[in-house]
Amino acid sequence: MSAESDDGFNATIHAPQRLRICAMLDAADRVEFATVQARLEVSASVLSKHVSVLTDKGYLDQSRATRDRRQRVWLSLTKEGRSAYRTHVAALRAITGA
Helix, strand or coil: CCCECCCCCEHHHHCHHHHHHHHHHHHCCCEEHHHHHHHHCCCHHHHHHHHHHHHHCCCEEEEEEEECCEEEEEEEECHHHHHHHHHHHHHHHHHHCC
């Protein structure tokens, strides 16, 4: 079974935490891992698992940068990820009639 159906519904993105991650990243160019973790109120390991799923699908990029002498991880949607997220949201709106 494909993650995306003909109507745009995307099972990979639809999982609640992954949907929230994509929504945050769609609203911003990039967001620091720690910020996403705090907003979702999940452990780093739980967030890492969701990030891995999205990265493996090609929906998410991770970049590293040093800030305050500490290595930080920044997350951003790829072009494909942004498109898949927006298509999924449109499919949800079609389902709900919104």
